[in-house]
Amino acid sequence: MPDSTGFGRLRDSALQPIAEKVRAGVRLEPADGVALYATSDLLGLGALADFANQRQNGDRVFFSANQHINPTNVCVLRNTCVFCSFARMPKEDGAYTRSLEEVYAEAEQARGMPTREFHIVGGLHPKLRLSYYTDMFRGLKARHPGVHIKALTAVEIAHLARIEKLSIRQVLEELKSSGLSTLPGGGAEVFSTAVRATIAERKLTGAEWIAVHREAHALGIPTNCTMLYGHVETPEDRVEHLTMLRDLQDDTHGFLTYIPLAYHPDHNQLGEELGRVGSATTGYEDLKNVAVARLYFDNIDHIKTHWPMVTPFMSQLALAFGCDDVEGTVVYERVYHEAGARTDMHMPYGRLVELIRGAGKQPVERDSLYQPIRESFDDMVEEPLAAV
Ligand code: V47
Helix, strand or coil: CCCCCCCCCCCCCCHHHHHHHHHHCCCCCHHHHHHHHHCCCHHHHHHHHHHHHHHHHCCEEEECCEEEECCECECCCCCCECCCCCCECCCCCCCCECCHHHHHHHHHHHCCCCCCEEEECCCCCCCCCHHHHHHHHHHHHHHCCCCEEEECCHHHHHHHHHHHCCCHHHHHHHHHHCCEEEECCCCCCCCCHHHHHHHECCCCCHHHHHHHHHHHHHCCCCEEEEEEECCCCCHHHHHHHHHHHHHHHHHHCCEEEEEEEECCCCCCHHHHHCCCCCCCCCHHHHHHHHHHHHHHCCCCCEEEECHHHHHHHHHHHHCCCCCCEECCCCCCCCCCCCCCCCCCCCCCHHHHHHHHHHCCCEEEEECCCCCEEECCCCCCCCCCCCCC
């Protein structure tokens, strides 16, 4: 086939018209998204996504020094979010709820480390009130004034509004004035009503998730967005989900980055029902989800790879498939490790730098709003990637 796009020969002819749009910077239609998910020409897809990423970010790859904190795993949706291995009933084995002093003690690990962000998420606890979180954020800010607080998914915000009988806006305003600066992208799963009915029956709907993020953006709170892939969703469900995120971004420009989240099937009901225990998503699917996102989101600047889920090795490969943003140091990860992830919990700062350099890219330490903090690492001691 003659090559009019400059991408070389594309093995799948369905990619040809999409390649022309990508080259010309024309927005992809939902049908294009479905065709991208359908292709088996992973290298062709990757070449297009790499082109789109290079045009936007050059060789720069962003990372942050962050620490995840999960104050409680008690969750009222424990029995209906069947994909989740993290949640517990209040009296169930393994249930925990940290006191504020315990949260502060965990956050002390940030001292002596380069940490610039606390990423704080947990379950929908029936008794923890809004004041638990506002006190927590004030306390953390008093102890670590320079550390940014990215906390509470849209689902947790909606839960707090419900138990406090406040509006979403009021909850967000209270949280913002106590130190919260951005929201993470969790709880989105897949917006399709049919998928939600199967995997997360009582969680807030896709439209409600979007409404919380719209409100946050209106209040000057930037947010992240995600999609949980690799369970019962179809390519059409994925594209519908990406389209809803892209539409909101057109309106608000409040999303900082998109993170495709790879479903882990261990220790949860869905994994058992699907007969998938012990077999997470494939590397092929992981790379495809990064590449499609880079091509479909012409209005979201960054695509992040979450190394605890897909392994540092897949995250490094993702950098050749359209990804420009790598999850940070993390320190302690519970959500995926409960679900069977066998990766380390902590990625030392120097190892992140090496991971990015090893892909021939230029590491950039960023703050939570994607402002560059550090771009020269010449004096850094090498820390090789550990096997997982
Ligand atoms: O919403 C739960 C997912 C999410 C499983 O914003 C599972 O920077 C896989 O959203 N297998 C929470 N995934 C985590 C999240 C996140 C992660 C990293 C960075 C950011 C960010 C956000 O974890 C949940 C759900 O989609 N999850 N159970 C599981 N078994």
